[in-house]
Amino acid sequence: MHVQIAIVGAGFGGLGTAIRLKQRGIEHFIVLERAAALGGTWRDNAYPGCACDVPSHLYSYSFALNPGWSRTFSPQQEIWDYLEACADRFGIRPHLRFNAEVHGASWDEATRRWHLDSSLGPITADVLVSAAGALSEPATPKLAGLETFQGTTFHSARWDHEHDLAGRNVAVIGTGASAIQFVPEIQPDVARLTLFQRTAPWVMPRRARAMGDRERRAYRRIPGLQRFLRLGIYWSRELVALAFLKPRYMRYAQSLARKHLERSVPDPDLRAKLMPDYTLGCKRVLLSNTYYPALQQDNVDVVTEPIREIRPHGVVTADGVEHPADTIIFGTGFRVTDTPIAERIRGRDSRTLAEVWQGSPKAYRGTTVTGFPNLFMLLGPNTGLGHTSVVFMIECQIAYILDALRAMRRRGVTAVEPKPAAQEGFVSALDRRMSTTVWATGCKSWYLDATGRNSTLWPGFTWRYRQRMRRFDLSAYDLI
Ligand SMILES: Cc1cc2nc3c(=O)[nH]c(=O)nc-3n(C[C@H](O)[C@H](O)[C@H](O)COP(=O)(O)OP(=O)(O)OC[C@H]3O[C@@H](n4cnc5c(N)ncnc54)[C@H](O)[C@@H]3O)c2cc1C
Numbered sequence: 213m214h215v216q217i218a219i220v221g222a223g224f225g226g227l228g229t230a231i232r233l234k235q236r237g238i239e240h241f242i243v244l245e246r247a248a249a250l251g252g253t254w255r256d257n258a259y260p261g262c263a264c265d266v267p268s269h270l271y272s273y274s275f276a277l278n279p280g281w282s283r284t285f286s287p288q289q290e291i292w293d294y295l296e297a298c299a300d301r302f303g304i305r306p307h308l309r310f311n312a313e314v315h316g317a318s319w320d321e322a323t324r325r326w327h328l329d330s331s332l333g334p335i336t337a338d339v340l341v342s343a344a345g346a347l348s349e350p351a352t353p354k355l356a357g358l359e360t361f362q363g364t365t366f367h368s369a370r371w372d373h374e375h376d377l378a379g380r381n382v383a384v385i386g387t388g389a390s391a392i393q394f395v396p397e398i399q400p401d402v403a404r405l406t407l408f409q410r411t412a413p414w415v416m417p418r419r420a421r422a423m424g425d426r427e428r429r430a431y432r433r434i435p436g437l438q439r440f441l442r443l444g445i446y447w448s449r450e451l452v453a454l455a456f457l458k459p460r461y462m463r464y465a466q467s468l469a470r471k472h473l474e475r476s477v478p479d480p481d482l483r484a485k486l487m488p489d490y491t492l493g494c495k496r497v498l499l500s501n502t503y504y505p506a507l508q509q510d511n512v513d514v515v516t517e518p519i520r521e522i523r524p525h526g527v528v529t530a531d532g533v534e535h536p537a538d539t540i541i542f543g544t545g546f547r548v549t550d551t552p553i554a555e556r557i558r559g560r561d562s563r564t565l566a567e568v569w570q571g572s573p574k575a576y577r578g579t580t581v582t583g584f585p586n587l588f589m590l591l592g593p594n595t596g597l598g599h600t601s602v603v604f605m606i607e608c609q610i611a612y613i614l615d616a617l618r619a620m621r622r623r624g625v626t627a628v629e630p631k632p633a634a635q636e637g638f639v640s641a642l643d644r645r646m647s648t649t650v651w652a653t654g655c656k657s658w659y660l661d662a663t664g665r666n667s668t669l670w671p672g673f674t675w676r677y678r679q680r681m682r683r684f685d686l687s688a689y690d691l692i
Pocket residue numbers: 220221222223224225226244245246247250251252253254257262263264265266271312313314315343344345346347348390553590591600601602603
């Protein structure tokens with residue numbers, strides 16, 4: 213099978229690209245999705261309490277606002293339904309291929325095409341769009357003795373809904389964005405919840421509320437109202453970005469978070485355990501009003517000793533104490549900087565992205581990579597965010613891809629590849645900007661790669677990224 217464009221992944225990125233291509237009249241593309249449904253993050257993270265932490269008016273496509281959100285921060289099922297509805301509304305179904313995993317993709321210099329090895333068989337494509345997701349591969353720590361555990365284990369992104377937690381002795385490992393959402397939900401049901409915390413996260417109050425019928429009707433009836441609110445949220449988030457870029461402005465936010473902790477947790481011992489020891493923002497800032505109250509319930513223990521090993525019926529910490537457990541839930545995040553798709557894409561000289569990157573992903577404008585002609589990555593290196601919706605970044609990248617296709621057609625070019633100097637210049641300017649941000653204040657976070665470089669986040673305002681991505685800059689590319 214040959215297609216003009218092969219898109220890998222049917223989450224916000226892959227689906228958004230498909231919609232925009234179709235709106236431009238480009239029909240000769242397919243979306244290859246390894247799972248049996250679309251939705252990506254919002255299909256996989258079905259844990260109790262899962263919701264977005266960027267307001268829904270902003271955490272959605274700019275071209276498909278949803279007046280029907282039930283809450284200011286929508287729950288997982290609603291976001292998944294929204295993506296399904298977008299696939300119908302924009303006629304994307306005929307392009308979707310499910311149970312279609314891409315095992316490998318190699319650029320063939322002779323045919324100037326991508327050759328894909330997929331579960332649907334071989335496919336060739338002129339252009340490859342990787343929308344495989346930055347947070348789609350669960351990371352589970354290699355704990356000594358884990359294979360001897362006699363109970364049930366699962367990752368929050370692969371929640372085992374068959375396993376009833378009522379009356380269980382549950383060990384939760386990790387205190388990141390997912391754990392703080394599901395811990396308060398499961399705490400009332402379980403017999404005992406032992407929370408293993410390596411680093412205390414900063415937690416801010418969550419200003420969430422339901423959106424009633426009247427409000428939803430208003431969004432439907434008053435043209436522009438929801439877009440106006442979205443714009444307000446967007447610019448207020450951009451203002452917040454200032455504190456990430458100039459850490460001295462973080463003091464105010466940090467004092468709010470400290471007050472939230474002090475108000476919520478009267479017990480000085482527990483409060484000391486939960487007090488972070490790094491500048492707010494260096495790791496992802498979490499939002500919750502229910503996390504601290506849950507940790508103070510009688511059936512909860514917060515353990516800060518490092519884990520030494522897992523035994524058949526419990527978790528042993530460095531101090532030799534065995535904490536009994538019949539269920540272990542990993543809230544340990546994702547493989548972000550060593551994403552498996554990088555091991556599957558081979559460029560001009562037959563090396564994979566992972567081999568070229570050597571543990572530190574780099575790309576031109578976070579989207580194209582020297583040595584990999586006609587490859588476009590959504591949410592590629594340094595396009596993640598700590599302060600606002602990544603759907604905004606995805607849409608900037610999609611606009612860039614569409615403009616690239618237009619420019620190639622106009623110039624009669626078969627393939628484009630960023631010049632080495634353009635990519636190096638972009639990356640070194642980005643690294644310089646990163647060096648003065650809050651992410652460079654010394655904490656160890658999942659934003660950092662194997663070399664210690666932050667290859668995950670965009671160190672700037674998103675409107676600046678958008679400015680750069682409006683036009684495809686042909687002069688930065690070798691035309692093949
Ligand atoms: C719990 C959670 C909450 C989040 N909340 C927010 C938020 O509030 N705001 C925000 O901005 N961001 C949030 N994020 C980040 C979120 O991942 C992005 O916002 C967005 O959903 C990413 O979309 P995507 O299409 O790039 O990737 P995904 O949604 O991860 O989709 C990638 C798709 O690619 C498929 N795939 C991967 N490899 C292959 C392969 N080899 N072959 C075929 N298919 C493949 C996967 O199955 C998946 O369906 C959250 C993430 C998580 C995990």
